[in-house]
Structure formats: C-alpha cells, structure tokens
Amino acid sequence: MKLNLQQEESRPVFPKRAVITAGMPYGNKELHFGHIGGVFVHADMFARFLRDRIGKENVLFVSGTDCYGSPIVETYMQLVSKGEFSGTIEEFVIENHQKQKDVLDAYKIDIDLFAASGIGRSAEIHREVSEDLIRKLYANGHLIKMTTSQFYDSEREVxxxxxxxxxxxxxxxxxxxxxxxxxxxxxxxxxxxxLINPRSTLSGKKPEMRDVTNWYVDLEKFYPLLQKWVEDLKTDPSSRDFAIKSIEEFLEPPVIYVKKEFLEEIEPLADLLPPYEITDSGKKSSLPMSFHSLEEREKACDILSQHGIRFRTGKTLVPFRLTGNIEWGVPAPSLEGTEGLTIWVWPESLWAPISFTKTALEMKQSEDNWEKWWCSSDAKVYQFIGQDNVYFYGPAEMSIFMGLQGKDSVYPAPEGAIQTPELIVNNHVLFLNKKAGSSSAVKPPMAGELLEHYMPEQLRAHFLGLGLGIRSVSFQPKPLNPKARESDSDPVLKEGNLLTNVFNRVVRSCFYTAQKYYDSQIPAGDISVEIIEEARKTVLEVERLIYRYEFHLVMNALDLYIRNTNKYWVRNIRQAEEENDDTLRRQVLIDCFYMVRIAAILMHPIAPEGTEMIREYLGADESFWSWDRIFEPVNAFTKAGHKLKFLEPREDFFKKHPSQFSSK
Ligand SMILES: [Zn+2]
Structure with a gap:
C-alpha cells in the first residue's frame, strides 16, 4: 500500500520556491471577464497546485493594479467632464483597484498580494525599485538617449x-x-x-510633431541572447508554439517592405543605401529589404523618404522606450540633465512584480530578500499573460532583466542574477466569437456580472477547460447569448456539471452510506489493488499535465477519473444492497472514500471551496492537501475511531447557482 512518490521515474521537477504573476490589470476600470477567464484563473490554479505540491510557504502569487499612464488620465477626465466622478485621479484609481480586488476575491483567486503600482506601501517600494533599476541599466551602459518628435496638439497646447x-x-x-x-x-x-493618418483624440485635429528627449533600452544589443533564449523555448515541451512564433517575429532582422513597382527606382540608389538584400518570393506585392542593423535601416528609411519612395517597416528590435512626459507616472531619475520625466507605464509594469514581491515579503515580516525568489536557480518565476503582451514580457522584459547583470550579460543568467521567468501565454478568450473591446451588439460582460448567473467554481472549471494554450476560444454563456435557444444546454456548465452533478453525488453517497451502516466511520480495511493503481496513474498524469500547463487536459483527466469513481460506486453498491452483502459494501466504501480523497486533492486548485468542504466533513487536518502524502488514505489524517461530520440530507459540496434551478 505504501507508495513512495519520490521513487517514480520521469516525474517533473518543480522549483523549491515559486513566484506566480498574472499580469497587471489596468486601473481605469474594473475587471472584465477576459482578465479572470484568460489569465487569473489559470495563474491561481497553478499557484494553488504549487502550494499543495511544494509547500504553501514556498509560493508567492503577486499581482496588482497598473495605476499610471495616459488611458487612465483620459478615462478620468472624461468621467469628470461628464460629471460622473468628482474625486482626484488617485481616488479614481483607488476605487477601481478596490473593485478589481473584490472581484478577484469573489472568484476565489487566492493571491498573496494584490497591490497597486501607485497606491500605498507598494507604490513607495515600486518607486525605489524603479529608480534603482533604471540607474543600474544606465550604469551598465544599456540605455540610450534619443530625441524624437512627439505628437503635439497645438489647439490644446499639450x-x-x-x-x-x-x-x-x-x-x-x-x-x-x-x-x-x-x-x-x-x-x-x-x-x-x-503612424498613418494620425488624429488627436482631444481636439480631433491632425497633431503636429515636436522634439522631445527620452531614455530607451538598447534592445538590439540583447539580440544574440534573446535568440539563445528562443532556442531553449523550442526544446522545452511546455512552451507553446504560437507564443514562440510571435516572439520570433520580433527577432527578425531589420526589414523594410517596398512595393514591387518601386524596385526600378531603388536600384539606382544602391550605392547610397547601406548593404541590403531583397528576397523576391514571387507571390507578394511587397518585397522585404533586409539590413544588418537597425541603424542601417534607419539610414535607408531616410534615403527612401528623400526620394519619395513609399515603404513600411517590419517588426524588429527597436529601442524600448523607458520614459515619457505624462505627469501621471512614476518619476524617472534625472540622468544627464533630463529633468521632469516619468517612467512609461509599460516598462515599470514589467518590474512591478519585483516591487510587489518585496512588499509581500515585508508584509509577511519574512526575513527573505526578494533575490531569494527571483535570483536563485532553486526558484522560478511563472508569468501568466495574454498573447497581446508577448512583446513586452518577452523581448523587452528579458532584455531589461539581462541588462541588470552588468555591462556584459549572459544567458542563461548566472546564480544571483534575475533568472529567466517562464512565460505561460494564453490565447484570447472571445465573447460570443468576438474579441473583447471590439464593437458588437452584445457588450462583453464584466467579470462580476457573470456571478449573477454562475458559481465561481463553475466558471473556474470552464475557463480551465477551454484550452487557451492551443487557440483562442469563444465564451458562450447561455444566459447572455441572444442566439441561444431555450432547449440548448449551456456550454459554460459542461465542466461545472462534473462537480455539481457527478462528483457531488458520489461524495454524498459515501457519507450517507457511512452514516447509515457504519456509525459515521470509514470502515477499516485495505484499498483494492486496482483502485490504488488507477489513483497512482491519474495523480502522475495530472502532475505531468500541470507541469506542462495543459489545464484543459487536466480537466479531461479528472472528468474520466470522477466518472469512473461514480460508475464503480453505482455498479457495486447496487449489488451490495441487492444481496445485502456487507463485505462488499464495506469494500466499496473503503475504495470510494479513497477515490474521493484522490479526486478532492487533484480538484483542490480548481474548486477550492467544495473540496475544502469535503476535507471539513472528513475531519482531516490541512496536511490532507500535501502531495508528500498524496497516496495516503483518509484515515491517515484523522485520529483512531474518528467520526465523520454528519451530512444533512440534500447538503451539497459543489453548489449550483440559484438561477440554475428555475430553468430546469
Ligand atoms: Zn500593428
């Protein structure tokens, strides 16, 4: 019966400590369903799993409201001018932050710290971290100062x-x-x-261009290291192909696209232009001219413009802007006399998780420094992000982190330097086949709104089952879908039904039978060999799938296991009842309590409330969730002669939403 997990071959290895992040929701509004369904539920499931797997004290899940930047200023000013908000911009952000926090709580997102880049202690720490980090990048020679022209609205004088x-x-x-x-x-x-056809959203007029000086990270320098990183991603089975592809697009050489009809005009310029290569694939109307460096491409752009040749530039590593002149931002350190600049919101949100880690450790009164969590090969940082943010968390963030190593950086990072975070990139979760933010007849719901129709655990199970690691998937809640017919089943309930129907039924049956025949005790005796074997296989399979972030397959594996448990119960308990066979009844109960135990621990990161209720009724202590003891039976977690908590008739472990009863 004793199975030693550590002896299993080819089991994935998890880090000793883990930081989990889930992006930074922007502070101009509350969370929409895509924040929860596209990122937070996945990050939370993974964080909860790791707490069970490597120990609660070794996991830090941090995120926070992204407080600064022009969209917040814009939304704020609009609301004020419409008379819909009367406080300060800071109060506006605090209000949104609080709403975001409340929704995360409602979805049972168990985050160690949901901070804010511009509010309270986390804001103070974030300012220090930002200043320190920019000064280091500067000292290491990775920043460049560039003067560019910026849009200026001469009517509004801004x-x-x-x-x-x-x-x-x-x-x-x-x-x-x-x-x-x-x-x-x-x-x-x-x-x-x-930018083609620019227009000011303030005055509606075409803006003019004025010179401004800003600091940039020289990303091009990190090109060889980023390429090594991408090569590593390609050999890592847990990396998602579409994410690698979109990262690689940013690592393409500097290219200019010109229309075929301009080719004749370009040829005579060959002596003026930096060395280039044109690839003619035959089919396309535009041809790529590739250059050796960004600088040479810029030179070519100037020359082509001077000769009236129209072109477009391809993606490549351009300098990543660090500063700007929006007042509502984290102050940038003054370097070489650049006074009064603030940090652009994107870069500071990339290192905000470091600030939040420091804040969280301070709040826990931990003696750990943040480096123990970010700069040690024992530790790992897992960042759950949406596909639109791949550029920022990918090439930009990795370059910034590598740039902190010193003048010369290496990949992989040495011990003591920031280790390369793991990116878990999700595709979009669409609403009724439309991308969030696109205009459509039915407005995509806010995350909080969905809880008027579903229980959080039903939604958690559904979002995890979508398979966002493979492709974008449409979210089709029947109550919000005008095209849904009365007779249609609700696709959102598919995964939740496993909990509220199948799992709920079998757990209740076990308790009621123990109450009826065995004085509320789990009968003593050995678990059947084939039951132990199936549990072992399922546990190892789920562990492997979570390691590879294949959450939808985790849902499939649990579906199979729980349905098998139910079948085993129904088939055997009927026979035991019909033949009044007490030996069989005892065995079925012993086996099924064991399967319930296994299913509960595997389901714990997905449906935390229902599974906690199972533990409460079993009367097991918290170590019930530890993977170190995952194969031990329920009795190992209770005292001898322990009685199960009495389960009242019709009590549910996994609950349906009140609105789901009337529609039956
Ligand atoms: Zn674009």
Whole structure:
C-alpha cells in the first residue's frame, strides 16, 4: 500500500520556491471577464497546485493594479467632464483597484498580494525599485538617449501620449483596428512619425510633431541572447508554439517592405543605401529589404523618404522606450540633465512584480530578500499573460532583466542574477466569437456580472477547460447569448456539471452510506489493488499535465477519473444492497472514500471551496492537501475511531447557482 512518490521515474521537477504573476490589470476600470477567464484563473490554479505540491510557504502569487499612464488620465477626465466622478485621479484609481480586488476575491483567486503600482506601501517600494533599476541599466551602459518628435496638439497646447493619438499601424500586414502614438493595439512598436493618418483624440485635429528627449533600452544589443533564449523555448515541451512564433517575429532582422513597382527606382540608389538584400518570393506585392542593423535601416528609411519612395517597416528590435512626459507616472531619475520625466507605464509594469514581491515579503515580516525568489536557480518565476503582451514580457522584459547583470550579460543568467521567468501565454478568450473591446451588439460582460448567473467554481472549471494554450476560444454563456435557444444546454456548465452533478453525488453517497451502516466511520480495511493503481496513474498524469500547463487536459483527466469513481460506486453498491452483502459494501466504501480523497486533492486548485468542504466533513487536518502524502488514505489524517461530520440530507459540496434551478 505504501507508495513512495519520490521513487517514480520521469516525474517533473518543480522549483523549491515559486513566484506566480498574472499580469497587471489596468486601473481605469474594473475587471472584465477576459482578465479572470484568460489569465487569473489559470495563474491561481497553478499557484494553488504549487502550494499543495511544494509547500504553501514556498509560493508567492503577486499581482496588482497598473495605476499610471495616459488611458487612465483620459478615462478620468472624461468621467469628470461628464460629471460622473468628482474625486482626484488617485481616488479614481483607488476605487477601481478596490473593485478589481473584490472581484478577484469573489472568484476565489487566492493571491498573496494584490497591490497597486501607485497606491500605498507598494507604490513607495515600486518607486525605489524603479529608480534603482533604471540607474543600474544606465550604469551598465544599456540605455540610450534619443530625441524624437512627439505628437503635439497645438489647439490644446499639450503633448499627446499613447492613446491620445489614433491612426493606422504602419507595420506591414498588421491587422490591428487601431494604431496609437507609438504602438498599435497588437503591440507593434514604431516611431510616431510613421503612424498613418494620425488624429488627436482631444481636439480631433491632425497633431503636429515636436522634439522631445527620452531614455530607451538598447534592445538590439540583447539580440544574440534573446535568440539563445528562443532556442531553449523550442526544446522545452511546455512552451507553446504560437507564443514562440510571435516572439520570433520580433527577432527578425531589420526589414523594410517596398512595393514591387518601386524596385526600378531603388536600384539606382544602391550605392547610397547601406548593404541590403531583397528576397523576391514571387507571390507578394511587397518585397522585404533586409539590413544588418537597425541603424542601417534607419539610414535607408531616410534615403527612401528623400526620394519619395513609399515603404513600411517590419517588426524588429527597436529601442524600448523607458520614459515619457505624462505627469501621471512614476518619476524617472534625472540622468544627464533630463529633468521632469516619468517612467512609461509599460516598462515599470514589467518590474512591478519585483516591487510587489518585496512588499509581500515585508508584509509577511519574512526575513527573505526578494533575490531569494527571483535570483536563485532553486526558484522560478511563472508569468501568466495574454498573447497581446508577448512583446513586452518577452523581448523587452528579458532584455531589461539581462541588462541588470552588468555591462556584459549572459544567458542563461548566472546564480544571483534575475533568472529567466517562464512565460505561460494564453490565447484570447472571445465573447460570443468576438474579441473583447471590439464593437458588437452584445457588450462583453464584466467579470462580476457573470456571478449573477454562475458559481465561481463553475466558471473556474470552464475557463480551465477551454484550452487557451492551443487557440483562442469563444465564451458562450447561455444566459447572455441572444442566439441561444431555450432547449440548448449551456456550454459554460459542461465542466461545472462534473462537480455539481457527478462528483457531488458520489461524495454524498459515501457519507450517507457511512452514516447509515457504519456509525459515521470509514470502515477499516485495505484499498483494492486496482483502485490504488488507477489513483497512482491519474495523480502522475495530472502532475505531468500541470507541469506542462495543459489545464484543459487536466480537466479531461479528472472528468474520466470522477466518472469512473461514480460508475464503480453505482455498479457495486447496487449489488451490495441487492444481496445485502456487507463485505462488499464495506469494500466499496473503503475504495470510494479513497477515490474521493484522490479526486478532492487533484480538484483542490480548481474548486477550492467544495473540496475544502469535503476535507471539513472528513475531519482531516490541512496536511490532507500535501502531495508528500498524496497516496495516503483518509484515515491517515484523522485520529483512531474518528467520526465523520454528519451530512444533512440534500447538503451539497459543489453548489449550483440559484438561477440554475428555475430553468430546469
Ligand atoms: Zn500593428
């Protein structure tokens, strides 16, 4: 009966300590369903699993509200001008932060710290971390100062930032709906001057260009190291192919796309232009001209413009902007006389998890320093992100972290330097087949709204079952779908039904039978060999799947296991009752309590409330959840002669939402 987990061959190895992050929800509104369903539930499931697997004290799950930047200022000013908000911008952000926090609680997201980059102690620490980090990058020679032209609204007499300018993305083949001042809604970066048809959102007029000086991270320098990193990702079976592909797009050599009809005009310029290569694939109307460096491409851009040749630039590693002139931001240190700048919101949100780790450790009065969690090969940082943010958490973040090593950086990072975080990139969760934010007849719901129709555990199970690691998937809640017919079943309840129907039924049956025949005790005796074998196989399978972040397959494996448990129960208990066979009844109960125990621990990260209720009724202590003891039976966690808590008739471990009863 005693199985030693450690002796199993080819089991995945987990780190000694883990930091989990789930991006930073932006502070201009409450959370929409995509925040919860696309990132937070996955991160939370993984964090909860690791707490059971490597010990609660070795896991830190941190995130927080992204408080700064121009979209917040914009939303705030709009609300104030409409008379819908009367406080300060800080109060506006605090209000949104509180709403976000409440929704995370409602979904049982068990986060060690949900902080805010601009509020309270975490904001103070974040300022220190930001200043320190930028000074280090500067001292290490990884920052460059560049003067560029920025959009300026001469009617309003202000510089325009980010989303205050809209136009079309200049990147070849981009399908984004909007291009903003220097990035499009798909995260492509470009020089503001390249934005097509710019318009100020303040005055509606075409803005003018004025010179500004800012600091940038020299990403191009990290190109060879980023390539090594991508090569590693390719050999790692837990990496997602689509994510690797989109990272690689940013690592392509500097390219200019020109239309075929301009080729004749370019040829005579060959002597003026830096060395280039043109690849003619035959089919496409635009051809790529590739250059050796970004600098040479910039030179070529100038020359082509001077000769009136139209072109578009391809994705490549351009300098990553660190500073800007939005007042509502973290102050940037003054370097070489650049006074009064603030840090652009994207870079500071990339290192905010470090600030939050420090804050969390301080709040726990831990003696650990943050480096123990970020800079040790014993530890690992897991970042759950959406596919739109791959550029920032990928090439940009990795370069910044590597740049902190010193003048010369290496990959993989040496002990004591920030270790390369693991990125778990999810595809989009669409709403009724539309991407969130796109205009459609039915507005995508806020996360809180869904709880008017579903229990949090039903939604958690559903979001995990979507398979966002493979492709974007549409979320189709029947109560919010105008096209759903009365007779349709609700696709969102598919996974939840496993809990509220099948699992709930078998757990209740075990308790009622123990109450009826065995004085509320689990009968003593050995668990059947085939039951132990199935448990072992399932546990190891689930462990392997979680290690590879294949959460939808975890749901499938649990579906199979719980349905098998139920079948085993139904088939054998009927026979025991019919033949009044007490030996069989005892054995079925012993076996099924064991299967309930195994299913509960595997389901614990997914449905924490229902499984905690199972533990409470079993009367087991907290070590019930420890994977170190995962194969031990329930009796190992209770005193001899222990009686189960009495289960009243019709008591549910996994509950349905009140609205789901009337529709039956
Ligand atoms: Zn674009």
């Amino acid at each position: 510089f325009l930032n980010g989303r205050q300018v809209v136009g079309q993305c200049p990147i070849e083949g981009c399908s984004s709906e909007k291009g903003y001042a220097d990035e499009c809604s798909l995260g492509h970066q470009y020089q503001p001057v390249d």
